[in-house]
Amino acid sequence: MDARTELIRKMIKEQEPNMKAFAEKIDIPYTTLHSMLERGIGNASVDNVIKVCKGLGITTEELERMANSDSINDIQLNKKDERDIQKELKKMIDGIASNSGYAAFDGNSIDDLDPDDKELLISSLENSLRIAKKLAKQKFTPKKYRKDR
Incomplete structure (x- = not known):
């Protein structure tokens, strides 16, 4: 669990x-x-x-x-990670804006949402991408390069 x-x-x-x-x-x-x-x-x-x-x-x-444990919160994202997150976020938002299949949010494009829902959705997606990036860094960083050794 x-x-x-x-x-x-x-x-x-x-x-x-x-x-x-x-x-x-x-x-x-x-x-x-x-x-x-x-x-x-x-x-x-x-x-x-x-x-x-x-x-x-x-x-x-x-x-x-x-x-999330403190260890994941201690992982720092570099400029490339931040650019990757923003690129992926833009791709997701563009997909929702085009109302194309899997990317439609509740059958609506992102422009059909009220401003608060739109902001919440974008914030949630960005936060999810950030957590995923940190988890990937935690999982795939070789032990010899980890700071917690």
């Missing part, structure tokens, strides 16, 4: 001992919430993850920050 799912499970138990009551509170069917916690939130819809986070009084960014 990934750290985010375990953290959500723990936070729900602290706030609401009855999982069904929490599901009702956040307007998600209990079976959906149960499935999210069994399979991991990585397999859940973005909308449901946002609902769970709001119900817990946190943002998705806070969830990521709390779930």
Whole structure:
């Protein structure tokens, strides 16, 4: 089970001992919430993850920050990494803007979203790319070059 799912499970138990009551509170069917916690939130819809986070009084960014170990937060991205992230983000946004198949967001292009949703989507995508880049650096940096030796 990934750290985010375990953290959500723990936070729900602290706030609401009855999982069904929490599901009702956040307007998600209990079976959906149960499935999210069994399979991991990585397999859940973005909308449901946002609902769970709001119900817990946190943002998705806070969830990521709390779930990731300090070691990943210590990884520094260089200028090339930042350029790669911005390039990939632009590619994703252009794909959503063109409303082409897999890249359409809820059947709409990015220009059809209201400004707050558009900003949230772009921010979430950028944050996800940043985390992915850091995880890749952590995983594929040879041990002899790591600073934590």
